Amino acid sequence: MPFPSDEQIMKTSQGLVDQLQAIFGKHPGFRPGTSPTSPSPFIPPLTPLAHAKGTLLTGTFTPTPLASTLSTAPHFTAPSTPILARFSTSTGLPQIPDTVPDTLPHGLAVRFHLPPTPDGRRSHTDIITHSTPTFPTRTGAEFLEMLQALAASGSETEKPTSIERFLGAHPAALRHVMSAKPAVESYASDVYFSVNAFRLIAEDGRVTSIRYRFLPQSGVRTLSGEEFAARSPEYLREELEARVSGEPVVFRLVAQVAAEGDETDDATVLWPEEREVVELGTVTLDALLSAEDGLREEKRDIFDPIPRVPGVEASADPLLEMRAAVYLISGKQRRAA
Numbered sequence: 158m159p160f161p162s163d164e165q166i167m168k169t170s171q172g173l174v175d176q177l178q179a180i181f182g183k184h185p186g187f188r189p190g191t192s193p194t195s196p197s198p199f200i201p202p203l204t205p206l207a208h209a210k211g212t213l214l215t216g217t218f219t220p221t222p223l224a225s226t227l228s229t230a231p232h233f234t235a236p237s238t239p240i241l242a243r244f245s246t247s248t249g250l251p252q253i254p255d256t257v258p259d260t261l262p263h264g265l266a267v268r269f270h271l272p273p274t275p276d277g278r279r280s281h282t283d284i285i286t287h288s289t290p291t292f293p294t295r296t297g298a299e300f301l302e303m304l305q306a307l308a309a310s311g312s313e314t315e316k317p318t319s320i321e322r323f324l325g326a327h328p329a330a331l332r333h334v335m336s337a338k339p340a341v342e343s344y345a346s347d348v349y350f351s352v353n354a355f356r357l358i359a360e361d362g363r364v365t366s367i368r369y370r371f372l373p374q375s376g377v378r379t380l381s382g383e384e385f386a387a388r389s390p391e392y393l394r395e396e397l398e399a400r401v402s403g404e405p406v407v408f409r410l411v412a413q414v415a416a417e418g419d420e421t422d423d424a425t426v427l428w429p430e431e432r433e434v435v436e437l438g439t440v441t442l443d444a445l446l447s448a449e450d451g452l453r454e455e456k457r458d459i460f461d462p463i464p465r466v467p468g469v470e471a472s473a474d475p476l477l478e479m480r481a482a483v484y485l486i487s488g489k490q491r492r493a494a
Contacts, residue, residue, distance in 0.1 A: 230468030297479030
């Protein structure tokens with residue numbers, strides 16, 4: 158996973174990491190980020206800086222026959238592929254209770270372990286998703302501007318504050334802040350979306366622009382405010398432990414297909430729900446890593462929002478290179494801690 162060669166992308170990415178840490182502090186060895194009392198609805202799921210608390214599982218991905226007609230990627234053409242999945246909450250505090258509303262929305266990252274490269278190196282590709290389809294800004298520079306407005310608002314007394322002015326001038330950011338983020342009874346009963354678009358490349362060169370979704374086989378099951386508050390502070394991991402001891406966690410990986418004219422380079426623009434949705438395969442998670450093994454794995458792994466595998470390409474969305482740089486900067490800090 159290389160750093161982008163564009164100097165401006167690197168400058169903005171470092172600015173994003175520095176600004177997030179300046180506002181919310183650092184947690185050596187973890188993904189640094191927000192505090193329980195911070196206005197976290199203003200902080201979208203752009204980076205691992207905001208997903209410190211997580212749970213890892215292993216399992217298998219089994220593609221549908223349709224997947225291999227849309228993409229030549231190894232995980233879409235092999236009978237099955239071993240995977241690592243990480244569920245996470247939204248703040249940057251590794252010890253935050255699961256019942257704090259700031260922990261919403263949740264994240265799900267899936268790593269597909271592919272056959273070694275011809276020179277024997279390990280190979281993988283990742284899909285990174287969140288339990289909200291909305292995103293506040295089109296570019297990393299706009300997101301940095303949003304963070305700077307949020308930081309300035311902490312000491313402002315006059316209305317409207319800097320963040321209120323930013324939201325007033327950026328309808329997509331306001332939509333993200335105001336969108337519903339309901340609590341769920343389990344990581345396994347939530348829907349997860351890739352906010353960026355990707356290109357599936359078929360054997361004949363045909364291109365299909367898509368956005369991924371993970372749909373829970375168990376269905377979506379939400380909690381009322383009272384039910385959410387009454388749960389254990391560690392209920393998300395505890396629920397997974399109980400669930401996996403009896404049956405695997407299963408998701409369907411589907412893709413919403415862009416129609417002609419749909420914007421594929423702007424994560425703030427949602428495609429109409431009537432767009433075609435195709436089935437790509439089944440994610441089966443049947444083993445939960447211990448807390449100790451999970452922390453060791455989290456310190457080492459850096460999930461990559463760019464596919465970097467034949468058969469799947471990144472779209473022209475400018476957020477993708479920015480996300481990759483921020484993930485890598487924060488990941489290297491985590492490894493060095």
